[in-house]
Amino acid sequence: MSIILETKGIHKSFGGLKALYDVDVKIEERKISGLIGPNGAGKTTLFNVLCGFIKPDRGRILLKDRDITEKGPQKIVHLGVARSWQGLRLFENLTVLENVVMSLPRDDQENPVMIILGSWEKSQKKVKRSLEILEMVQIKNRAAALVKELSYAEQKLVAIARLLATEAEVLLLDEPTSGLDEKTVNMVIAPLLKELVVQRGKTVCLVEHSIKLVFNMCERVFCLNEGMIVASGHPLDLRQNEELNRAFFQII
Amino acid sequence: MDYLLHILIIILINIILTVSFNILLGYTGIFALCHAAFYGIGAYTATLLMKNFGLAFFPALGCAVGLTVLLSLIVAIPGLRIHWDYMVIFAFSFQMIAYHVMTNWVDLTRGPQGIAGIPPAAIFGYSFDSKVSFLLLCLIITSGVVYLVKRIESSSFGLVLKGIKDDEIAVKSVGKNVTAYKIISFMIAAGLAAVAGALISVYISYIAPGYFDLNTSIFILICLIFGGMGSIRGVILGTVVLTALPELLRFIPNLPSAILGGTRDLIYAAILILFMLFRPQGIVGKTRQ
Amino acid sequence: MDLLLPLIVDGICTGARYAILGMGFALIFNTQRMFDISFGGVYTWCGFALWILVRYAGLNIIVAGVVALGLAFSLSYLIQKVYMAKMRARSDSAVSIMLGSMAVLMALEAIATILWGGGIRNARSGDVDVFKLGSIQILDIKFYSLIFAVSIFLLFRYLFKRTPLGLNARAIATNSLLSRIVGMETEKILTLTTCLGCTIIALDAVLVCADTGVYPAIGFQSVLIAFMAMILGGIGSFEGAAVGGLMIGLVRTVAVYKFPTLWQEMILFAILFLIIAFRPIGLFGIKDWKSEV
Numbered sequence: 115m116s117i118i119l120e121t122k123g124i125h126k127s128f129g130g131l132k133a134l135y136d137v138d139v140k141i142e143e144r145k146i147s148g149l150i151g152p153n154g155a156g157k158t159t160l161f162n163v164l165c166g167f168i169k170p171d172r173g174r175i176l177l178k179d180r181d182i183t184e185k186g187p188q189k190i191v192h193l194g195v196a197r198s199w200q201g202l203r204l205f206e207n208l209t210v211l212e213n214v215v216m217s218l219p220r221d222d223q224e225n226p227v228m229i230i231l232g233s234w235e236k237s238q239k240k241v242k243r244s245l246e247i248l249e250m251v252q253i254k255n256r257a258a259a260l261v262k263e264l265s266y267a268e269q270k271l272v273a274i275a276r277l278l279a280t281e282a283e284v285l286l287l288d289e290p291t292s293g294l295d296e297k298t299v300n301m302v303i304a305p306l307l308k309e310l311v312v313q314r315g316k317t318v319c320l321v322e323h324s325i326k327l328v329f330n331m332c333e334r335v336f337c338l339n340e341g342m343i344v345a346s347g348h349p350l351d352l353r354q355n356e357e358l359n360r361a362f363f364q365i366i
Numbered sequence: 367m368d369y370l371l372h373i374l375i376i377i378l379i380n381i382i383l384t385v386s387f388n389i390l391l392g393y394t395g396i397f398a399l400c401h402a403a404f405y406g407i408g409a410y411t412a413t414l415l416m417k418n419f420g421l422a423f424f425p426a427l428g429c430a431v432g433l434t435v436l437l438s439l440i441v442a443i444p445g446l447r448i449h450w451d452y453m454v455i456f457a458f459s460f461q462m463i464a465y466h467v468m469t470n471w472v473d474l475t476r477g478p479q480g481i482a483g484i485p486p487a488a489i490f491g492y493s494f495d496s497k498v499s500f501l502l503l504c505l506i507i508t509s510g511v512v513y514l515v516k517r518i519e520s521s522s523f524g525l526v527l528k529g530i531k532d533d534e535i536a537v538k539s540v541g542k543n544v545t546a547y548k549i550i551s552f553m554i555a556a557g558l559a560a561v562a563g564a565l566i567s568v569y570i571s572y573i574a575p576g577y578f579d580l581n582t583s584i585f586i587l588i589c590l591i592f593g594g595m596g597s598i599r600g601v602i603l604g605t606v607v608l609t610a611l612p613e614l615l616r617f618i619p620n621l622p623s624a625i626l627g628g629t630r631d632l633i634y635a636a637i638l639i640l641f642m643l644f645r646p647q648g649i650v651g652k653t654r655q
Numbered sequence: 656m657d658l659l660l661p662l663i664v665d666g667i668c669t670g671a672r673y674a675i676l677g678m679g680f681a682l683i684f685n686t687q688r689m690f691d692i693s694f695g696g697v698y699t700w701c702g703f704a705l706w707i708l709v710r711y712a713g714l715n716i717i718v719a720g721v722v723a724l725g726l727a728f729s730l731s732y733l734i735q736k737v738y739m740a741k742m743r744a745r746s747d748s749a750v751s752i753m754l755g756s757m758a759v760l761m762a763l764e765a766i767a768t769i770l771w772g773g774g775i776r777n778a779r780s781g782d783v784d785v786f787k788l789g790s791i792q793i794l795d796i797k798f799y800s801l802i803f804a805v806s807i808f809l810l811f812r813y814l815f816k817r818t819p820l821g822l823n824a825r826a827i828a829t830n831s832l833l834s835r836i837v838g839m840e841t842e843k844i845l846t847l848t849t850c851l852g853c854t855i856i857a858l859d860a861v862l863v864c865a866d867t868g869v870y871p872a873i874g875f876q877s878v879l880i881a882f883m884a885m886i887l888g889g890i891g892s893f894e895g896a897a898v899g900g901l902m903i904g905l906v907r908t909v910a911v912y913k914f915p916t917l918w919q920e921m922i923l924f925a926i927l928f929l930i931i932a933f934r935p936i937g938l939f940g941i942k943d944w945k946s947e948v
Contacts, residue, residue, distance in 0.1 A: 165539065191541030203536035205529045216525045217540035230523040230550075231514075240522070280540050397750050444932035451690070451749040452931050455882060459928040466921035584761075591754075628768030628871075631761055638758035642742060642751060 118143040118317050119195060119284050124163055124173035126341075133159045134170070135341040141284070146311055147319040148332035148349070150362055156341040157321045158200060161286050165197045166190040177284070192219070196282035198273045200289045200321075206262040210253065210272050213261060214244040217279035244279065250309075251275040252302050267294050271302070278310075284317045285310065291324055299324075304331060337362050371497040375569060377609045378504040379562050382511045384589045384605045385598060386558035389515060391587070392595035393524060394551045395531030398457035399583050400441060401559055403464035406578025408434045408560025410468065410475055413484050413567045423487035427564040431557045438556030442549045461583055468575035480574030487568040500569060507565065511558055516598055518554070527551055528596075588634050591641050608637075661791050662909055668797035670904025671804035672859050676877055677884025677896030678807055679855035685891060686848040689749050693734050693756040694853040694881070695874035696763030701727040701857035702776075702869030703767060709778035716780060720861045727857030731850045734759055739849075740842060760874060767871040777868030796866040803862070807855060808897050815893065856881065883927050 117140045124137040133156045141147050149157050162168040164175060166187040174183045182190055190196075205213050215234055224232075234240055248254040253271045256264060261272060270293065277285055291299045304327070310316040322328050328335060329349050337344045337358065345358050352358050383405060390396045412430035415421040421429070441460045445453055468475050475481065486495040487503060494500045518524050526547050529537045537544050567573050585608070593604020612630050683691055704726045708719035742755040784795035856877060863869055880903065881896075888899025903923065910919055 167535070167538075187538045188541050188543050191539065196541065197539060199536070199539070203533050203539070205532040205536065207532055208525070208528060212525055212528075215522070216529050216537075216542075219541060230521055231517045232522070233517070233520045234522040234525060235520065237522075276540060282541075448931055454690075454750065454753060455886070456928065456931045459924045459931070462924040463921055463928060466918070466924065470917040470921065625769050627773075628765045632765035632769065635758045635762035635765055638754060639738070639762065642755040642758060643738075643745070 115142045115145065117141065118178055119164065119319075120176050121160075121164065122174045122176070124160070124170045124175070126159060126163060126168065126170050133341050134163065137173070137338075137341070137343055139336055139343065139346070141317060141319055142334060143317050144311055144315055145317060145333045146307055146331050147317075148328045148335040149319060149321045149338060150323070150325075150328060150335060151338035151344075154340075155338040157338055158288055159341075160338065161197050161288055161321065164286060165195060191280055191282055194283040195286065196277055196280040196284070197286035198277045198288055198290060200292075202269055202273050204261045204269055204272055204276065207260065209258055209260055210248065210264070210275075211241075211244055211257040213272055214247055214275050214279045215240050217276045218243060219281050247275050247278050250278065250306060267298060270294055271298075274303070274306070283315075284319070286319050286321075288321045289323065290320060291322070291327055299327065307331060368497060371501055373610060373613055375497070375501050375504050377606055378501075378508040379565050379569070380586075380589070380605045380609050381508050381602055382562040382565070383559055383586050384593075384601050385512055385515050386555045386562075387586050388590060388595060388598070388601050389518065389527070389551050389555045389558075391590060392597075392601065393519065393527040393531065394548060396445075396548065396551070397454045398441065398445070398552070398555075399454055399580075399587065400457040400461035400464070401555070401586050402578045402580070402582035403461045404434050404438060404556040404559035405563045405566075405582065406464060406468055406573075406575070407437055408563025409567045409573050409578065410481075410563070411560070412564035413481050413573055414474070416485055416568075417481065417483070422489070423564070423568060424489060427561060430564050431560045434560035434563075435553045435557045438552050439549070442552035445552075446545050446548055458580070461580055465575055465579050468578065475575070478575060480572055480576075482572045484567050484571040484573070486571070487565075494568075504565060504569075507561065511561065512598065512602070515558075519598065523547070523550075584634065588637055592637055594645075608634075659909075659912070662912055663905070664788070664791050664793060665797070666905035666908030667901065668793065668800050668904070669908050670901035671797075671801040672862060673880050673884055673900030673904045674804045674897040675800070675807060675859045675900070676856055676881040677888060677900035678804075678811065678893060679852040679859075680881035680885050681888075681893045681896035682811065682852035682855065683849050684885065685893060686845055687743075687752075689743075689752040691739060691752055691756045691849065692878045692882075693739060693759040694731065694856045695760040695878040696734070697727050697731045697853045697857055697874075698860045698877040699764055699767050699869065699871055699874035700730055702860035702864040702873060703771060705861050705864045706776040706778045706869065709780075710776075716778060716865060719778065720865075723861055724854055724857055727860070728850050728854045731853035731857075732846065735846045735849055740846070743842075743845075760878065764871045764874055771871070773871060775868040775870045776864070777866070778864045779866065779868070794866075796862060800859075800862050803858060804897070807858075808894075811893060879923075883923060886927060886930055 119141040121137055121139045124134050125132075126134040137156075137160060139149075139160070149160065151157055159168065163170050166182070166185055166189070170183065174181055176182065177190075177193055177195060180193075182193060182195075185193070205216070208216070218240055220229070221239070245254060245257065248257055251271045251274050253268060253275065256268060256272075261269060264272065270290065274287070274290060277287065291303055294303065307318055307320075308331070311318055320328075320332070322332075332349055334346065335349045335352060336346045337352070339361065344361075345352055345355070352362075383401060387401045390398050390401075408430040411433045412423075412426040415426040415429055416423065441457055445456055448456060469478055471477075486493050487500070488494065494503050526537060526542050529540075529542075530544055530547060534544055537547075563578075566577070589604040589608045590601055591604075592608055593602065594600030611633065615626060615629060679694065683694065701723050705716075705719055705723040708714045708722055709716055712719070714722065738759060739752075739756065742752055745751070786793045786795060786798045859877065860869060860873075863873070880900070883903055884900035885896045886899070887902060888895030888897065903926075906926075907919060907923065910922060914922065
């Protein structure tokens with residue numbers, strides 16, 4: 115399968131601390147990949163680097179063979195890579211619907227004056243698309259609620275909806291299921307991710323602590339520890355390795 | 367009656383100021399304490415064009431808006447790269463610089479004496495020289511401005527501004543060019559402040575640097591805080607109350623001006639203190655993570 | 656260059672005063688990591704307190720000075736306990752703290768205006784001593800400014816580096832999340848260092864009142880200078896603030912020689928503006944004290 119997003123030799127230090135060391139990651143198109151490792155391994159830092167929020171000290175990032183290392187985060191979203199945040203970072207004072215509408219890519223047909231002066235609510239296209247996304251994530255019923263009034267689980271769903279709204283091809287999700295109950299994970303998140311990949315041709319990469327989910331969903335796994343990629347491959351294959359099994363796959 | 371008309375006119379002009387400042391602080395969360403500088407730049411530009419070049423009111427207003435918008439970039443562009451917490455001081459220093467230029471560039475602005483004898487606004491030969499006619503003019507222009515800002519608030523653009531106030535990084539992560547949005551909101555706010563500047567010039571027929579100093583910026587800020595940021599209705603209400611309030615003080619006989627000024631400042635400070643304690647939500651903006 | 660040398664000396668003395676302001680503010684800021692500008696109100700009131708004590712209570716100026724500083728400490732303690740502590744508890748936002756403290760500053764200056772009017776009051780006694788340094792004469796007050804500035808500089812460097820209080824204060828500054836969890840102890844140290852900083856700043860008020868005099872709006876002026884000193888010298892650096900203050904004093908005094916008086920004020924703001932625009936961390940500032948992502 116073809117590689118859609120990859121890093122070559124990424125190094126990143128913060129002060130004296132080496133957060134990422136010679137990280138090579140090849141994310142395959144139209145697959146669900148997992149990034150696992152203990153806390154502090156550098157998973158979120160890697161995501162930050164992939165999306166342009168942090169510039170690496172050394173190394174390159176390639177999206178469809180195009181070098182995006184120097185690009186800014188918003189440009190990278192346009193090019194097709196978007197992420198959700200472990201801390202959610204939702205727009206708390208806006209409604210669920212507004213959070214999603216805002217994240218829709220700019221309509222090239224809309225002229226700038228309309229963007230500034232036209233009421234977004236009147237844009238049927240935007241509203242319809244947003245409601246569709248909320249439906250996919252199964253939170254349409256809360257469309258009019260302010261995000262700060264939602265429960266944590268509901269907010270997590272909104273975070274995913276917002277990510278989908280960007281229409282990026284490559285979706286990086288930072289701990290999408292932490293704090294969610296099993297039912298939601300199995301009935302909403304897992305099927306949604308599968309649908310995104312299989313039916314909508316997206317590429318998904320998850321930072322995950324739930325080993326069960328990783329085995330359920332990921333066709334490929336990257337094991338990160340202390341800033342270095344220790345192994346990568348199919349989870350079942352990696353599990354055969356005693357050491358890896360002990361180090362990574364026993365994590366609850 | 368005349369006095370009442372006067373207050374109404376001032377209220378309307380102030381509303382333009384506060385509603386436009388709301389774009390910066392209420393929606394986008396940019397604490398640019400230099401709004402009075404834009405007000406002043408607009409006023410002086412319009413005045414000089416009308417007095418020295420004989421421009422009519424509306425063309426002068428247009429040029430004033432244009433120049434102010436351009437100059438606002440001096441604050442907007444560097445202002446983007448600096449950390450949030452510095453924006454206050456940065457904009458504040460711009461305010462002080464503008465004030466000093468107005469006071470000291472005597473050749474251009476006639477300094478602290480100010481510029482008098484500004485002709486009244488006129489269009490197609492009709493002159494708005496009576497209070498009533500000017501009130502109507504202000505009513506139309508202010509309504510226009512309020513309508514414009516309302517439209518901005520409910521637009522996609524407005525949504526992004528509000529997002530920036532909540533979490534700028536999240537806005538970047540959904541693909542929006544935060545820099546561009548901030549610059550545009552600056553330009554719009556500054557341009558509208560210039561409109562107010564042009565209006566006050568032709569109304570009082572006299573402008574001086576003291577009208578556009580830090581106190582005025584603080585006054586605009588307090589109107590916003592008092593009325594509740596983000597909601598146009600609240601901002602208008604706050605402006606009405608706080609414009610009318612000092613006028614009431616004038617009715618107390620024999621009050622020396624120092625005490626008058628001191629009392630007014632004390633009231634402003636008290637409003638700020640109380641609101642910060644009991645209703646800080648509109649003001650909080652970015653919180654530390 | 657006959658005129659230049661006395662100007663430079665004068666500039667250093669003025670700079671010493673500004674350094675005092677900078678150091679006091681640095682003390683406050685380094686612990687709080689917030690722009691708490693309520694010290695401006697304390698400044699005004701301390702200056703007026705000295706005036707009252709000397710002119711109306713007839714106290715000897717040195718005694719009055721000490722009393723005024725004690726009052727300054729108490730006032731700042733009151734402000735912190737009654738208002739600023741609550742502000743800090745309520746919100747982490749730097750803008751809130753700045754606004755809240757600005758409100759306190761405004762209120763105190765307004766009350767001073769109402770009570771005593773906007774005019775200048777001083778506690779200057781008739782006789783003035785003059786110190787001679789070679790051919791240069793230095794006014795006694797100005798000389799004392801220099802002495803005080805240097806003493807404070809050395810004293811606090813020692814305090815910061817050697818004593819438990821200093822270490823605690825620095826710990827809070829670098830790890831405010833952790834110290835928030837620890838809670839009450841932090842508040843106490845915060846309050847103490849802030850009051851200390853305010854008192855140092857108030858020392859300048861005493862010096863000014865004994866020299867040229869104070870007026871209600873002078874508190875705000877002190878905030879401006881303290882800010883500029885700190886930003887010039889570098890956010891987060893105590894020594895930097897002192898150097899920053901010294902430089903501003905020098906520039907201001909020597910600039911009289913070159914530029915028309917009118918533009919002096921503006922030059923300072925322009926410097927502030929340019930520094931923030933191009934090098935916000937200042938000369939000696941600590942990088943990365945705020946991280947974004």
